[in-house]
Amino acid sequence: AQSVTQLDSQVPVFEEAPVELRCNYSSSVSVYLFWYVQYPNQGLQLLLKYLSGSTLVESINGFEAEFNKSQTSFHLRKPSVHISDTAEYFCAVSPRGNYGQNFVFGPGTRLSVLP
């Protein structure tokens, strides 16, 4: 079984400041890793994913995440946030191979970008 921990339920940050949203996971098998973003009154949208290869992955809107196998982490970072980045962010894992229902989501981190 898999589990995902997002230690920070809320992260307030000023506009143009850097931010890191933390994600740790536990799994007895290798996993794929995902970050999703949820804007108000919308469903979840894929932000980025790690499947294999380079441990640093990037999104089109300036976010990046680094897979650290030894620390079982997949932290999300952005060097300079914008007001429009205000949203809830969910980390998720999926076991490699065709297991069951696939995805386990973390509890989410609410990012609030202040002017």
Place this chain on the structure above:
Amino acid sequence: DADVTQTPRNRITKTGKRIMLECSQTKGHDRMYWYRQDPGLGLRLIYYSFDVKDINKGEISDGYSVSRQAQAKFSLSLESAIPNQTALYFCATSPGGGNQPQHFGDGTRLSIL
């Protein structure tokens, strides 16, 4: 038009009523899912279906039932609604395989009085 459509978007009802939430998709994906979102708990899986003849219970299936009417349609029912089923419900689809991301509808906000 949205690829994954949920109806209704909002619903207020009373304890004991039967409720159906509907999901339809135009993505052509075989796999469909129903999740429940509660503050601080993230998304929890209620039911999932890998094809029309395959239905599986998720983490929190008690009090819920589903029907996969076609590849594109997956409905969630609450046979006798209770207040602690008040939540935001999401339908999602995926083409299959753990490396494939899931695609979500915009959700149904359900309030049970």
